Amino acid sequence: MKSIHLLKNFNQDSSLSSHEIATLLEEDLQDYSFCNAFDITPENGFEKIRNRLDLWEKSYDLVAQYCQQLGFDSLDIMSLLWEFWLPLAIQLSQEKSQQKSTLIQGILGGQGTGKTTLSHILCLILKQLDHQTLTISIDDFYTTYDERQKLKKIDPRFIWRGPPGTHDVELGIKVLNQLKNPHHSDSILIPRFDKSLWNGQGDRIEPEPINHPDIVLFEGWFLGVCPIEQTRFNDAPLPIKTEEDRQFAKDINEKLKAYLPLWEKLDSLIILYPQHYHFSKQWRKEAEHKMISSGKTGMSDQEVEDFVNYFWKALHPELFITPLAQNPNLVDLVITIDKNHQPQQIQQYLKLNTPH
CATH class of the missing domain: 3.40.50.300 (P-loop containing nucleotide triphosphate hydrolases)
Incomplete structure (x- = not known):
């Protein structure tokens, strides 16, 4: 998956180009049920990806440390955090704000x-x-x-x-x-x-x-x-x-x-x-x-x-x-x-x- 490669780079450099963000969004948009669940569209996608990257930077080390103690594979941690845990946490935060x-x-x-x-x-x-x-x-x-x-x-x-x-x-x-x-x-x-x-x-x-x-x-x-x-x-x-x-x-x-x-x-x-x-x-x-x-x-x-x-x-x-x-x-x-x-x-x- 291109997203894992890009996220590894992000862990090192703390930045991604607009083209790389577009690549992450393109992968998201290929999964209809995922986009429907977390309200991701071509119109709001760039903002959603940037928000997720910001939260990734704040939480990756904490989550990875906890998951490694449970025996999670490092690639699984990255995939689950990006595709599941972060979007769900953001959604819960938005629901609370309402x-x-x-x-x-x-x-x-x-x-x-x-x-x-x-x-x-x-x-x-x-x-x-x-x-x-x-x-x-x-x-x-x-x-x-x-x-x-x-x-x-x-x-x-x-x-x-x-x-x-x-x-x-x-x-x-x-x-x-x-x-x-x-x-x-x-x-x-x-x-x-x-x-x-x-x-x-x-x-x-x-x-x-x-x-x-x-x-x-x-x-x-x-x-x-x-x-x-x-x-x-x-x-x-x-x-x-x-x-x-x-x-x-x-x-x-x-x-x-x-x-x-x-x-x-x-x-x-x-x-x-x-x-x-x-x-x-x-x-x-x-x-x-x-x-x-x-x-x-x-x-x-x-x-x-x-x-x-x-x-x-x-x-x-x-x-x-x-x-x-x-x-x-x-x-x-x-x-x-x-x-x-x-x-x-x-x-x-x-x-x-x-x-x-």
């Missing part, structure tokens, strides 16, 4: 889609645009260990934390309301959750006091997911196969209704959408293999199968994520992720009417 209250950006992504990495990188870039950004996860709103133990006694099907029904939704609404209030001058206590406690079952830890951020990145594996018609479970995909499986899926579907007031606090929703939902199972196996090879405790392949199947029985991606990703009234941006965890296509939706 509203007085804190921008609550939802990020939906399953295992291995990179939602946590994306959130951290966006924080690094947005800081260069003078934004104070907070990252929170749906995990931070888990109920306490004791509360989940009581739930398991009442309903033994809740063998893992994670499905709808294991979160304190009212706490989530309270915190997001505080974050969205532009007149809230006191520090806000952000709940935090330590997954390592109680032999990996996890528990709440001391909340984190923060000053008022202007952008919040709120991520989770079923963020924004809505209940579906119960009849959809009559011919559900595997691993939902027994009547007990169907009843569990229906019960979890009912519990989703309690989350809708929380989703209404989102200003925007991005979906990190694997080209095939089965990727998440392989990604989890690879992650566990790395844990074991480094001397840590990890799950066997069969344990991963059982673990992932449990969550597919609760909220099957084909039943819940695929329809959501095709709903322009609820989703703003769909980013398709390939088997190597890399974004391949970005689709921007135009709202049919007022969302959330």
